[in-house]
Amino acid sequence: MFTDEYFMEMALALAEDAAEAGEIPVGALVVCQNRIIGKGRNQTEQLSDVTAHAEMIAITAATQMLGGKYLTNCTLYVTLEPCVMCAGAIFWAQLGRLVIGADDPKRGFSRLTPSPMHPKTRIETGVLADQSRTLMTNFFGRLRT
Amino acid sequence: MFTDEYFMEMALALAEDAAEAGEIPVGALVVCQNRIIGKGRNQTEQLSDVTAHAEMIAITAATQMLGGKYLTNCTLYVTLEPCVMCAGAIFWAQLGRLVIGADDPKRGFSRLTPSPMHPKTRIETGVLADQSRTLMTNFFGRLRT
Numbered sequence: 001m002f003t004d005e006y007f008m009e010m011a012l013a014l015a016e017d018a019a020e021a022g023e024i025p026v027g028a029l030v031v032c033q034n035r036i037i038g039k040g041r042n043q044t045e046q047l048s049d050v051t052a053h054a055e056m057i058a059i060t061a062a063t064q065m066l067g068g069k070y071l072t073n074c075t076l077y078v079t080l081e082p083c084v085m086c087a088g089a090i091f092w093a094q095l096g097r098l099v100i101g102a103d104d105p106k107r108g109f110s111r112l113t114p115s116p117m118h119p120k121t122r123i124e125t126g127v128l129a130d131q132s133r134t135l136m137t138n139f140f141g142r143l144r145t
Numbered sequence: 146m147f148t149d150e151y152f153m154e155m156a157l158a159l160a161e162d163a164a165e166a167g168e169i170p171v172g173a174l175v176v177c178q179n180r181i182i183g184k185g186r187n188q189t190e191q192l193s194d195v196t197a198h199a200e201m202i203a204i205t206a207a208t209q210m211l212g213g214k215y216l217t218n219c220t221l222y223v224t225l226e227p228c229v230m231c232a233g234a235i236f237w238a239q240l241g242r243l244v245i246g247a248d249d250p251k252r253g254f255s256r257l258t259p260s261p262m263h264p265k266t267r268i269e270t271g272v273l274a275d276q277s278r279t280l281m282t283n284f285f286g287r288l289r290t
Contacts, residue, residue: 051205051234083233084229087233088232112257
């Protein structure tokens, strides 16, 4: 039951909430032993705060829940490839595993050399990528009309 | 009166506050038309939050003060070269000018290619660098004894 797709569906639901609030649709959650210990969706417009990305909010929530700074035994699910800022936060949290939906060739961390990720963070990409991409396309399509 | 050294002295005082609280001594402030509109010092231990770097706190405070997401006409003073996460936040804020104290060859953003900084952000380095470096050396020296 607790597959990567299961948790990514929940992250996608958070991304949909973001879109409905007029935010770029990105959702994230932190899972530890199959329990969700932090979640977030993009809130940069609502909070007028460029640091309020889904991953940042989910990481802060998870570390508050755990009472410690590190997420070494946790998985972060995020619907879009993290940006440089979020990759930096993921590095500091020493995240155990990162599961990504759609890639982001323009703003994603993976275009940087050397990789800003912690060497111990295992990374999976492309989980329910099409759903995430559709959310983004619909969002930006709506803005343009 | 309002020189880069003047504001960096204030950022160094924030870094000293961090050291006294047992935090890695980094301080930051955002200045707009010679007015301080946001300040921060490292609080990662106190808040158990890897995202609570001096720059992140100062940027969030400044955008709250302005009521907008962008810091295009502002200068961020920071006692230590920003890490990847903070560089990402500085990018999103479209910061006008960045003034750095000491460099950070191990964790600083400048080792990354392509540069994660916004092309419009003007960058100065080495302002009161020795004071910042002394704070860091004293802090880590104290930890080791």
